[in-house]
Amino acid sequence: MMKSILLFLGLVVVSATAFAPQLFGVRETQTICFAKHVNDKAARWAKAKRPRKSRPSDINRTPTTYAIHSFQKPSEYTISDEPASPMPKPSAPAATQG
Numbered sequence: 182m183m184k185s186i187l188l189f190l191g192l193v194v195v196s197a198t199a200f201a202p203q204l205f206g207v208r209e210t211q212t213i214c215f216a217k218h219v220n221d222k223a224a225r226w227a228k229a230k231r232p233r234k235s236r237p238s239d240i241n242r243t244p245t246t247y248a249i250h251s252f253q254k255p256s257e258y259t260i261s262d263e264p265a266s267p268m269p270k271p272s273a274p275a276a277t278q279g
Contacts, residue, residue, distance in 0.1 A: 221229065234240045 220226075
């Protein structure tokens with residue numbers, strides 16, 4: 182009987198502290214976080230959605246080799262021995278009335 186009274190008294194004290202007013206100047210932060218984990222950014226999400234190489238022909242495929250010599254970049258400037266000539270000014274476009 183004494184044990185049950187002590188148990189009941191203990192439960193009352195524990196539940197009463199839940200409704201007790203907080204002390205002045207003490208504030209408990211109540212941050213709510215709904216996410217269990219962070220979301221992937223766009224590049225990582227797109228990588229996860231790419232089709233996988235599941236067939237042996239896809240897994241063992243060698244990459245395509247391209248002839249690099251066909252991609253010669255043209256020279257941007259040519260040096261000439263001629264003297265510089267002034268460029269003509271561009272003419273203003275004629276205004277059309279309609």
